[in-house]
Amino acid sequence: MQVPQRRLVHLAPLALALGVTAWLKSWEEIPRWVKYYPRDWKVPADKQLDALFNFFAEEVDLGLFTFKELTRGFAWVIERLLLFVQGVFAKGFEFYGDAMTPWLVIPPLSWVAVTGLFAILAYWASGRALAILVAVFFAYFAVFDLWENAMLTLASVFVAVLLGIAIGVALGALGYRSRVFNAILTPIYDIMQTTPIWSYLVPVLVFFGFGPLAGLLATVVFAMPPMARVTTLALQRVPANTSDFGDMAGCTRRQKMWLVMLPSARRSLLIGINQVIMLSLAAVIVASIIGAGGLGADVYRALTALRIGDAVEAGLAITLLAIALDRISQGIAMRRPVHEVESARNLIRRHPLVTLALALVVASAVLGPFVPAVKSFPDSLTISTGDVWNDVVKWLNVNHHETIGGFRDFFIIHLLKPVKLFFIRLPWPAVILVAVTLGYALGGWRLALLAGLLLTGIALSGYWKQAMISLYLATLGVLASMLIGAPIGVAAALNRRVDRVVTVIIDTLQTLPTFVYLLPVVMLFATGEFPAFVAIVMYAVLPAIRYTKHGIANIPRPIIEATDLSGATRMQKLFQVQIPLALPDILLGVNQVLMMAFGMLVITALVGTRGLEQEALTSLAKVRPGTGVVTGLGIACLVIVSDRMITAASVLSRRHLGLATAAPAMA
Amino acid sequence: MSDTASKGASPPGREDEVMVRCERVWKVFGAGAERVIAEHGASVSDETLARHELIAAVRDVNLSVNRGEIFVIMGLSGSGKSTLVRCMTGLIGLTLGRLLIDGTDLMNISTRDLVEVRRYKMGMVFQDFALLPHLTVLGNVVFPLKIQGVERGAREARAREMIELVGLSGRERYYPHELSGGQQQRVGIARSLTTEPEIWFLDEPFSALDPLIRHEMQDELQRLQGILRKTIVFITHDFDEAIKLADRIAIMNEGRVVQIGTPEGLVVNPANDYVAEFTQKIPRARVLTVRAVMGPPGRAGGEPIPENALVHEAAERVLAAEQPLPVSNARGELVGSLDRDAVIRVLLEKDRG
Ligand SMILES: Nc1ncnc2c1ncn2[C@@H]1O[C@H](COP(=O)(O)OP(=O)(O)OP(=O)(O)O)[C@@H](O)[C@H]1O
Numbered sequence A: 001m002q003v004p005q006r007r008l009v010h011l012a013p014l015a016l017a018l019g020v021t022a023w024l025k026s027w028e029e030i031p032r033w034v035k036y037y038p039r040d041w042k043v044p045a046d047k048q049l050d051a052l053f054n055f056f057a058e059e060v061d062l063g064l065f066t067f068k069e070l071t072r073g074f075a076w077v078i079e080r081l082l083l084f085v086q087g088v089f090a091k092g093f094e095f096y097g098d099a100m101t102p103w104l105v106i107p108p109l110s111w112v113a114v115t116g117l118f119a120i121l122a123y124w125a126s127g128r129a130l131a132i133l134v135a136v137f138f139a140y141f142a143v144f145d146l147w148e149n150a151m152l153t154l155a156s157v158f159v160a161v162l163l164g165i166a167i168g169v170a171l172g173a174l175g176y177r178s179r180v181f182n183a184i185l186t187p188i189y190d191i192m193q194t195t196p197i198w199s200y201l202v203p204v205l206v207f208f209g210f211g212p213l214a215g216l217l218a219t220v221v222f223a224m225p226p227m228a229r230v231t232t233l234a235l236q237r238v239p240a241n242t243s244d245f246g247d248m249a250g251c252t253r254r255q256k257m258w259l260v261m262l263p264s265a266r267r268s269l270l271i272g273i274n275q276v277i278m279l280s281l282a283a284v285i286v287a288s289i290i291g292a293g294g295l296g297a298d299v300y301r302a303l304t305a306l307r308i309g310d311a312v313e314a315g316l317a318i319t320l321l322a323i324a325l326d327r328i329s330q331g332i333a334m335r336r337p338v339h340e341v342e343s344a345r346n347l348i349r350r351h352p353l354v355t356l357a358l359a360l361v362v363a364s365a366v367l368g369p370f371v372p373a374v375k376s377f378p379d380s381l382t383i384s385t386g387d388v389w390n391d392v393v394k395w396l397n398v399n400h401h402e403t404i405g406g407f408r409d410f411f412i413i414h415l416l417k418p419v420k421l422f423f424i425r426l427p428w429p430a431v432i433l434v435a436v437t438l439g440y441a442l443g444g445w446r447l448a449l450l451a452g453l454l455l456t457g458i459a460l461s462g463y464w465k466q467a468m469i470s471l472y473l474a475t476l477g478v479l480a481s482m483l484i485g486a487p488i489g490v491a492a493a494l495n496r497r498v499d500r501v502v503t504v505i506i507d508t509l510q511t512l513p514t515f516v517y518l519l520p521v522v523m524l525f526a527t528g529e530f531p532a533f534v535a536i537v538m539y540a541v542l543p544a545i546r547y548t549k550h551g552i553a554n555i556p557r558p559i560i561e562a563t564d565l566s567g568a569t570r571m572q573k574l575f576q577v578q579i580p581l582a583l584p585d586i587l588l589g590v591n592q593v594l595m596m597a598f599g600m601l602v603i604t605a606l607v608g609t610r611g612l613e614q615e616a617l618t619s620l621a622k623v624r625p626g627t628g629v630v631t632g633l634g635i636a637c638l639v640i641v642s643d644r645m646i647t648a649a650s651v652l653s654r655r656h657l658g659l660a661t662a663a664p665a666m667a
Numbered sequence B: 001m002s003d004t005a006s007k008g009a010s011p012p013g014r015e016d017e018v019m020v021r022c023e024r025v026w027k028v029f030g031a032g033a034e035r036v037i038a039e040h041g042a043s044v045s046d047e048t049l050a051r052h053e054l055i056a057a058v059r060d061v062n063l064s065v066n067r068g069e070i071f072v073i074m075g076l077s078g079s080g081k082s083t084l085v086r087c088m089t090g091l092i093g094l095t096l097g098r099l100l101i102d103g104t105d106l107m108n109i110s111t112r113d114l115v116e117v118r119r120y121k122m123g124m125v126f127q128d129f130a131l132l133p134h135l136t137v138l139g140n141v142v143f144p145l146k147i148q149g150v151e152r153g154a155r156e157a158r159a160r161e162m163i164e165l166v167g168l169s170g171r172e173r174y175y176p177h178e179l180s181g182g183q184q185q186r187v188g189i190a191r192s193l194t195t196e197p198e199i200w201f202l203d204e205p206f207s208a209l210d211p212l213i214r215h216e217m218q219d220e221l222q223r224l225q226g227i228l229r230k231t232i233v234f235i236t237h238d239f240d241e242a243i244k245l246a247d248r249i250a251i252m253n254e255g256r257v258v259q260i261g262t263p264e265g266l267v268v269n270p271a272n273d274y275v276a277e278f279t280q281k282i283p284r285a286r287v288l289t290v291r292a293v294m295g296p297p298g299r300a301g302g303e304p305i306p307e308n309a310l311v312h313e314a315a316e317r318v319l320a321a322e323q324p325l326p327v328s329n330a331r332g333e334l335v336g337s338l339d340r341d342a343v344i345r346v347l348l349e350k351d352r353g
């Protein structure tokens, strides 16, 4: 086996050591500009962008109409669509004509109809078990008086997913057709997926105005990239002969794409759609906080008013909605068509589920006016467990205040504070230097250049300190997740029973929108960096477990058998064979952990962190699009640099072990 | 086995009956292939190709396929068979050379004309079936007609006819994943025939099937060819399959066609060791015709054997007869005689080097 070129790996720790010792020895003597990035050196990109956005929004005149009119016109079209779907699910339609009172009122689908429709869909997608589960979930919305908000959320998700699929498939197909296009799009997707949602909410607000629509568009930006990526990938993976068949059958270009390529890639596309749905739900929940209405707003309002019980109920509703949508869309993706047994002439016989669905809608619409309970769930029957939860929290606060508070303070004093101080006091030129050397050592001059440029960009923007605060929380989150997740992953890999339990828990937790994680931590630890830290770890520990388990389970059997034959003890086997060999996979896992940590970090701005994500969030309140974009890109820079470094490290360790290098993908 | 009996009497290659003609066809993969080949021409050396990191998948191939014959292209994996067929169908362009389909130069026609040629002249069957997973059997078979815009009633009637032809009646509503490999390939065959193509390309159509089914499908192909009389270009890396089906075989090695001939010709006169390697394991009685081993007409009696029968078909009668049997040609004239010794020599593979 060829010993891999180590490049200048030894230089990185050296630079770090030099920097740190210099800093420790004479903090006082270090010139001020090294310690703190000077204010005068700031490039006021944020202010300039603010002005530029305002210029576009207020003054650019395209002749027949202004730029603002253009964007608002575009918005108007999508808004119709959103209003229509909202009308169907939640609000109904009223036609006024000239009169003050509507001459025609069409009610929304009744709760009975919607519950039934989703149960039927679930039955079609997967079977009776899921149908019952979904029916129970939807009944929960009604019983806990969350129906309307759940339906508003659902409507937003529906429209966002439609747009996400349409745009994603179109861009994905373009990326498949043209290599150049794909090369341009891929880094843009990277940035779209790593930039905090707050950042594009602001420009969207400026151009499209406040309201549900802004949230919707931001959601599409956030949730669309995976669809485009999956589409390109799925099209590339269509068997060569199937593509050739399309040509041989004499398809035109368009016929080939629509009738051969996309249908053949159907399975992967459906899995992509599942991702879009889940990401859209997560984003819709967050966006609803800025005034879009829906379950997210419920939770947020209840939390800020300290009505813990209401928050828990709405949070649970989000969870149930997430699980229902995830299982249904997965079921559809796994579904295989079955031939019809006989050629029934009868349309009703041929499509029993469609018939049942139609019958349900019609029946509930007819019965609605006469039986109020069908139209909307009777108020007298709604229940609330709010008080119970309030009591639980009260009880916790009264009886365990000291334990919980002590726990929190211990971590703040001994972990968070010192690490934060360390990160803030790192001289910025040293950080850039270390990143460049590390980049060079791991991935050559290209990575070095990338790291240097992006980090310098952050310094220039004048948000260095905030960036370090973000980095400190994310880094701590990653480390803690790995420390907690890796042993669990190892246990799951070695023990079937543990594995089964862990898998169920992970699968469920994974479907939850990020926002839901804030609920328990706020209940226990109020606000600040500690609850944020806990939320990050809870969320990011999932891939740590999964990848570790995967890495160990994937070690080739012959190696394990040879180790057993050599008489190694279980511990020897674990620490000298299994873990070292699983290292490349685990490193890839670290990458995923990092993505998740930053993803959650962005959301924790809501509980009062102090980093770039907070700047982005406040820029939203102050309607400063430039600041939002600059700070958002700052986070994207941090994520991209760390992602590339870890990927390079994984490739290096793979080569070191003499394993084949698989192209790692950024999920 | 009546088809095999007529082997060797394949139609003569009259100019107007050539359906596919390859003239000095080259296909070179890699960046800058066009430039390098334009510079060096057909005399490009292996070193030059290697230096530019080019792969010559097809080199200087000259051949013609006649109307109504089964032309088999065979060779080891990677010898360029699929690439050659992809050139013939215009799926990929040539690097050098000329390719005529029924007289039309594929390289000099517009995309629209190429689409027309594919729609009405060519049919193709693929190794991995390449069925569309979201369509039923009927949907798959009807697909090429639907693309052409044929009216619904007509196209479905035609598709049902084809499904019946390949013996899948009753399965019209099944989806590909509900069928066995052999059945899926029957769908592939039916689909490639719905448009009534003149030239039928089959790229290792039976390689993915297990041996029993493969034999069954080979018989099926012979049955269909008995009815349809298409011009067939058939790719395989299985020499048994080749001699069973072929009128003529082209053997490829590293992109070159090393020999073209009838099965018998290849077995009797292999051009080089590479060809001999393939023919070695083939029982000669299965490829040699009576004409190749008969003696002069003489002391013989009994019902005559046709001269183009295979030795293994005639063996039983010769061995059972008291005296040599007479051999007759197509017009019924006596042209030779076949005795027991000659048959035994063939059966025992006596003359093999
Ligand atoms: N698109 C391509 N780009 C580069 N090289 C190719 C391409 N297609 C084929 N080749 C190369 O051309 C050579 C011939 O390939 P081809 O597929 O024609 O072989 P084959 O005889 O059909 O083999 P098999 O029996 O495995 O199907 C191989 O070395 C292959 O790697």
Ligand SMILES: [Mg+2]
Pocket: B081, B082, B083, B203, B204
């Ligand atoms: Mg091939």
